[in-house]
Amino acid sequence: MTPIKMIMSISLLLFCFCKQAVANSTQNSDIAGSWKGALSVSGQSVPLLFHIKPDLTATMDSPAQGATDIPVKSVTIEGQSITITIAVAQATFTGVVNSSEGTMEGHWNQGPNKLPLKLEKEKEAVKSVINRPQHPTPPYDYVVEEVTFENHTDNVTLAGTLTLPSSTGEYPAVVLITGSGPQDRDQTFMGHKTFLVIANYLTQRGIAVLRYDDRGFGQSTGRFDIATSADFAKDASAAVDYLSSHKNIAKDSIGLMGHSEGGLIAPITASKNANVDFIVLLAGPGQTGNDISVWQTKSFLQANGLSVEAAAAGSEITRALNQTVMTNTNKNELASELASAHDRTWQSFPDSIKSEIKAIGGGKLSPARIQQLSSNWMKYFLLHNPQVYLKELTIPVLAIHGAKDTQMDMEMNLSKIRAALQEQPHPLTKVEEISGVNHLFQRANSGLMSEYSQIEETMSPEVLDLVGNWVLKASTFRQ
DSSP, X not given: OOOOOSSOOOOOOOOOOOOOOOSSOOOHHHHOEEEXXXXXXXXXXXXXXXXXXXXXXXXXXXXXXTEEEEEOOEEEEXXXXXXXXXXXXXXXXXXXXXXXXXXXXXXXXXXXXXXXXXXXXXXXXXXXXOOOTTSOOSSOSSEEEEEEEEETTTTEEEEEEEEESOSSSOEEEEEEEOOSSSOOTTOEETTEEXXXXXXXXXXXXXXXXXXXXXXXXXXXXXXXXXOOHHHHHHHHHHHHHHXXXXXXXXXXXXXXXXXXXXXXXXXXXXXXOTTOOEEEEESOOOSOHHHHHHHHHHHHHHHTTOOHHHHHHHHHHHHXXXXXXXXXXXXXXXXXXXXXXXXXXXXXXOHHHHHHHHTTTOSSOOHHHHHHHTSHHHHXXXXXXXXXXXXXXXXXXXXXXXXXXXXXXXXXXXXXXXXXXXXXXXXXXXXEEETTBOTTOOBOXXXXXXXXXXXXXXXXXXXXXHHHHHHHHHHHOOO
């Protein structure tokens, strides 16, 4: 999964400070320009760059994460105090402007975390440049259609891009399904547009591709915040129905390709829509969401330097919270039940374990985590067992995982996927481990999320070839 989609998911809880505002007021002209600073997170420097216009509209870059042009919701000035709100990251910067020195000094606030941050004004406008050689640029050597289609069940209009090898003939087609968190049609993450690269590659191989903005995001309507994976499956099914009516699509050669949570959504969709002829699962789950969540916590804590014992203890907190969510029957009481479950588990740990967890900001249950755990999506995810849907499939399936995936337990998920697909085996079904690649299927060193943006490659060419060759075979297979 991709459990963290917001910019700057910070695990430390550090002190903050702000200077007192002085009497003179700051003018918009003092603020306009590029402002550069860096957060200290887990001993690593995370640069931030704000671009503020004279009318106080602004964007933010996070170069280390490969993210540029992040929209800033508002820039507010009162005297010499400034507040910058970044809604998509659920974060704010609050500080004091020193016009003579060209600085803003204060703190970055995100969830329960407050980190000191000093921004310095650049003499000239600065723009982050990120090299992504696999990102295609127009003009394209294929047809590009901007399309909309309807999920009539939920009254949602999905907006997307359909790429076709040409404007004549009929072609096999694939619907791309994004991973967790609100995503645009290119699945833009850490500066990589994975779905743009996949669509470009497959279309050049003679395969039509439909990719679309998640409901409530980009140009699609609806509400993302109240939806579950089952709802997203209805959106994917609407995409399949749209392709089934398109004059340039071969009606018996339509497949789904889902990444991460998209690999959970694809089997749900295929089990309910007879127009789905094959599916590709890219780092899709075979375990329950509860098992995935507990494993991710342990893996994340160990990657952040905790001992095996402390990481296991942290994962037990996650397990206790998950169990509370799964068994809760009165949502009005969930917050208090979560707090009790957290405290009971926390008090069972020895002081040495508590000290380790406290050192990275743990030891208490934040309002942000309670809100996340209280969502419709979370309860569905925790209870969902992918094997139920995988066992129903009679169509060909390609399931691949990267051996350096640190967001999903490759061995456990692939083994469960393989076992489920053996219930009704298909001669083209393939379950495979891909050596040397991470959760995004980039050729990687550590496989950690912190490495994603540093890798220029968006997706391994070998993986693209594997997927493209298999889709062409599956789309023409006839029993």
